[in-house]
Amino acid sequence: MFKKIMVPVDLAHKEDLGKALKCAADLAGHYGAEIVYVGVTTNTPSSTAHNAEEYKGKLDAFADEQAEGQGFTAGAEVLVSHDPRSDVDDVLLQAVTDTGADLVVMASHMPNILDYVWPSNGGKIAEHAKCTVMVVRGT
Template sequence: MFKRIMVPVDLAHADKLEKALALAGDLASHYGAALVYVGVSASAPSSLAHTPEEYAEKLSGFAAEKGKAHGVSAEARSYISHDPTIDLDATLLKAVKETGADLVVMASHIPNVTDYVWPSNGGTIAAHADVSVMVVR
């Protein structure tokens, strides 16, 4: 049913993504699909990585580890943005097309009052992507 599952990840908060990561791995294993872990980072140095190349290496290592854990093919796609907090939705929608994903599995937060003012990333991706999107709480 699914051939390529895109999983947006924030490596700084990978510990909070475990339900979505486990679900993506289980679906990939069940359907024989490949996982594509997508990360968006700034080009400026951060506590996570000093350069875009270092960020890409860390994301690749993360993808390899998760793919091995679920026994499926996995790859990483790193995207660099001037301001990921503003560009995240547009960058993830671009990644859906570029990766050839036919499913997106992404983590979400518990809705709160700010969601009435600013839409959630998961809600925006689900509303605008041309593929199925599973938002996992």
């Protein structure tokens, strides 16, 4: 049913992704799908990496770690943005097309009052992506 699963990853908050990562791994194993972990970063230094190349190395290692012994293949795709906080949704929507994903599995927080003013990343991706999107709440 699914052949390529895109999983957006924020390496600065990877401890909050457990439930979504498990869900994606289970689906990949069940359908024999490939997972592509997608990270959005900037070329300027951040708390996660000094530059996009260093971030790519960390995301590649993360993908290898996730796939190890799990029965699915994984890759990593780093997308560079000038301001990831403001345009992460648009960058991720483009990544859905660029990666050829037919399913997106992404973590999300529990909705709160601010979600009525600014939609969550998961909400925007689910609303605009041209593939199936699974938003997984909780850690």
